[in-house]
Amino acid sequence: NQMETSNDDLISYRKQHLGKSLSLQYKVPIKTVRGAGQYLVDQFGRKYLDTVNNVAHVGHEKYEVVKAGQEQMALINTNSRYLHDNINDLAKELIETLPPELSVLHFVNSGSEANELAIRMVKAYTGERDVIASEVGYHGNTNMCIDISSYKFDGKGGSGAPEHTHVFPLPDAFRGKYRGKHSAEKYAEEVKKQIDIVHKKGRGVAAFIIEPIISCGGQIELPQGFLAKAYKHVRAAGGLCISDEVQVGCGRMGKTFWGFQLHNVVPDIVTIGKPLGNGHPVAAVACTPEVAEKFANGMEYFNTFGGNPVSCAIATEVLRTVKREKLQENALNIGTYLKEELNMLAREFPIIGDVRGLGLFLGIELVDSNMNPLAAQTDYLANRMKDHGILMSTDGPDHNVLKIKPPMVFTKENAEELIFYLRKIFAEDFMQF
Numbered sequence: 001n002q003m004e005t006s007n008d009d010l011i012s013y014r015k016q017h018l019g020k021s022l023s024l025q026y027k028v029p030i031k032t033v034r035g036a037g038q039y040l041v042d043q044f045g046r047k048y049l050d051t052v053n054n055v056a057h058v059g060h061e062k063y064e065v066v067k068a069g070q071e072q073m074a075l076i077n078t079n080s081r082y083l084h085d086n087i088n089d090l091a092k093e094l095i096e097t098l099p100p101e102l103s104v105l106h107f108v109n110s111g112s113e114a115n116e117l118a119i120r121m122v123k124a125y126t127g128e129r130d131v132i133a134s135e136v137g138y139h140g141n142t143n144m145c146i147d148i149s150s151y152k153f154d155g156k157g158g159s160g161a162p163e164h165t166h167v168f169p170l171p172d173a174f175r176g177k178y179r180g181k182h183s184a185e186k187y188a189e190e191v192k193k194q195i196d197i198v199h200k201k202g203r204g205v206a207a208f209i210i211e212p213i214i215s216c217g218g219q220i221e222l223p224q225g226f227l228a229k230a231y232k233h234v235r236a237a238g239g240l241c242i243s244d245e246v247q248v249g250c251g252r253m254g255k256t257f258w259g260f261q262l263h264n265v266v267p268d269i270v271t272i273g274k275p276l277g278n279g280h281p282v283a284a285v286a287c288t289p290e291v292a293e294k295f296a297n298g299m300e301y302f303n304t305f306g307g308n309p310v311s312c313a314i315a316t317e318v319l320r321t322v323k324r325e326k327l328q329e330n331a332l333n334i335g336t337y338l339k340e341e342l343n344m345l346a347r348e349f350p351i352i353g354d355v356r357g358l359g360l361f362l363g364i365e366l367v368d369s370n371m372n373p374l375a376a377q378t379d380y381l382a383n384r385m386k387d388h389g390i391l392m393s394t395d396g397p398d399h400n401v402l403k404i405k406p407p408m409v410f411t412k413e414n415a416e417e418l419i420f421y422l423r424k425i426f427a428e429d430f431m432q433f
């Protein structure tokens with residue numbers, strides 16, 4: 001049945017009947033019919049090595065996760081107003097990974113919903129609504145999330161920062177406003193400047209939101225020391241600190257389970273999404289008891305699907321699989337190896353200006369000798385890698401960063417294959433664009 005409709009027919013139907021602002025990946029799009037571990041398979045049985053999908057965290061269609069969902073689906077699925085072991089079990093699994101301060105959870109269905117709830121919480125806690133966010137940050141697709149996502153409101157179709165959002169420059173030590181050694185202090189000063197702007201308007205700061213590695217921004221690692229300094233400024237102004245772990249969480253960083261732990265800070269709120277359900281829509285907001293207390297101001301928080309027994313069975317099995325199969329350690333080992341190999345590649349091919357990221361969350365930025373971004377070449381590389389059966393994605397405000405964020409079961413052989421083909425394609429003659 002999967003064979004019956006040609007890709008061209010699927011595409012023309014999409015064009016007519018699905019939203020015009022939905023995009024398709026690659027010049028010649030792929031139809032995927034199966035997933036297994038770090039591989040995707042198209043309708044012709046062609047296998048692709050997937051370096052893109054950080055949602056299929058423990059591997060595409062992981063047997064134990066699928067089984068947990070199927071078995072629970074056959075028993076009962078209801079909302080969280082009924083008692084059920086699964087929601088408590090998932091809470092316990094998550095709390096075990098978090099610092100003791102973050103001991104209260106709310107379950108939702110997507111990263112956007114998690115950030116949406118986080119912003120409601122900071123508003124309830126502080127009585128303020130002004131949010132400080134990073135340039136090119138992305139936090140989700142809802143009204144409020146778009147309002148705090150410079151990636152969207154400063155990009156195509158956007159109309160700039162709303163009145164209550166205050167954007168500080170992308171803390172990019174490679175091509176950003178401040179580069180090199182002392183950039184952490186300077187970027188923290190930029191956060192402070194935004195706080196002062198809020199105060200000058202006679203208002204207070206509700207929150208500071210940032211990802212530990214800015215993903216849509218092009219895998220930007222925060223300069224060491226920046227986050228602690230920024231948190232200090234924000235807290236001195238009475239604001240709360242949110243760590244958006246939707247992309248980087250659940251062990252992907254290798255060294256630590258959560259991204260904020262790389263920076264020795266404890267946020268007031270952590271938002272968790274993509275990897276938690278391994279493809280099933282489940283997400284969470286972790287917060288301090290103080291935040292949870294103020295949010296519970298009498299208005300009930302009801303979420304039809306959030307925390308249902310099926311989602312919780314799936315997410316619990318995902319977290320247990322990460323532990324059982326030592327996937328955080330794998331992210332550290334394979335990620336470190338891959339980064340070393342990418343650095344060697346960068347010495348061979350000078351258009352690789354920067355190699356960055358941690359664990360299995362890496363990026364390589366392509367620039368010319370004057371540090372100008374090479375978007376067309378980055379796009380060429382991703383499409384050529386696809387011709388060789390390897391899926392890669394591109395991102396960054398200038399579309400010149402190749403991203404690597406595969407399922408966490410990625411092996412050393414997968415890394416070697418990736419490097420082999422990157423070396424082959426980088427040697428092609430494609431600078432003419």
Ligand code: PMP
Pocket residue numbers: 110111112113115138139140141211215244246247273274
């Ligand atoms: N935060 C970050 C950092 C994200 O990358 C995304 C999705 N790309 C979201 C939030 C929103 O998550 P969702 O698409 O699940 O709503």
